[in-house]
Amino acid sequence: MTPELPSAQRPWLSVVMPVFNGADTLAESIASVALQAEGIELVLVDQASDDASVAIAKSFADRIDIRIVSNPESSGWMENTNLAMSMARAPFATMLHQDDYWHEDRAAVLKAMLETYSEAALWVHGADYVDDRSHRIGTFAPPFGARRRLVPSAEAFETLIVQDTIALPAVVFRTSDYRMLAGLDETLWMTADWDLWLKLIGKGPLAWTHEKLVAFRLHRASLTLKGSRKLEDYRDQLDRALHRHLDTLAEAERARLEPLARSSNAINFWLASRYHAAGASISELLRIVLSIGPRRWGEFLRKTQLLQRVVPRLRLRKKK
Structure with a gap:
């Protein structure tokens, strides 16, 4: 079975980004995607930011396929993510928050993973913890070992039901699966991503690589x-x-x-x-x-x- 391939005009990956007053870190976040943007679209939903967030996002229009949507009455990041996903054009999608960013070559590794493990229901990798100055202060990853492999659904579930050890920006999933599962539960402001990973695992195995391909920022203003x-x-x-x-x-x-x-x-x-x-x-x-x-x-x-x-x-x- 081969993965669903996009047409020449269609992106292969949609990056969905909810934003609210993210000016301090947003440029670093978007730039990290723009550096490897071939075949990638960014769908950004802004929640009535009163800082420079929208202007920063617009400044990348000549470097990446970006759509900026306003949702001022939003209930939070889950609703904004679901809205962005409703507009995603690619067969695969990933989430990125305004204070996190990609490491170099993430897109290339993801493409290889999608081709090698086409039967997976989600594709996962490790992450670095960084502080508010983007200094690495640790790592964040589930305990699936030091080699690329396909993790059976049962093994993935019995590990992740104990603790969500997956960084939110370190996952790729099928857009169609996300929609079929009704996306993020908007009543779970803290655990909506954990809930989604467990639902996706019910659809198939998890493709894993230990490589740290994103930075997940810890700071005192984090949700x-x-x-x-x-x-x-x-x-x-x-x-x-x-x-x-x-x-x-x-x-x-x-x-x-x-x-x-x-x-x-x-x-x-x-x-x-x-x-x-x-x-x-x-x-x-x-x-x-x-x-x-x-x-x-x-x-x-x-x-x-x-x-x-x-x-x-x-x-x-x-x-x-």
Whole structure:
């Protein structure tokens, strides 16, 4: 089976970008795509930015096939992404936020991956964590190994149900699959991408390469760090996405995976509480860890990539 190929006039990849007051980083983000833009379109949806975001985007019109859409009454990045995806012309699509950017040769690697693993339902690679000055402070990737391979759906699901370890800009998927699955759930402002990856895995295997092909920016103004201040909302976001996919499992599979997944959510909540100085106790953390059981600690650390996720955030916090 070969991948769906575009016509000469049709792009092979749509990059969808929701934007709101992104002037500080938007030029770096768009430029990283423009440098490898052959056969690529950028669909940017602006949410009534009152800074220079739109002007910056327009300045790239002679370097990349770009469409800029205004959606001033939007409910957030999920709605803007879904709107951009409704206008995507390419058979494949990827998301890019205003503060993240591509590394050199990402497009070339993706083309090779699409051709080699045409039966996949999503194509995934690693990412670098960078700070607000674009300095690398860590890496972000699921634990699928150090070689390119096709990861079976069951293996991908049982890893990602425990913890979303995929960076949002590090995924490519079929435009048709996204639309068939109704895109991002606009009620999940924190976990909509995790929910989408798990739905896509239900359609087929995951193509994987360990190469770090994008930069995922951590900074104090990011949605993840700002949103997690609302701790009960944050807990609800984690739990709703988890329950939705646990409920699809057979009883034996659920019994095996649920303790790890619930513990991961609990630790994420504990870490958010500590980051925002909300008084989470160390005894609560110990209770969570002990509930996993020592025989599964190694599996838990591997699937959650806990140290790889926490250390860059600690480095960022020290800069406050």
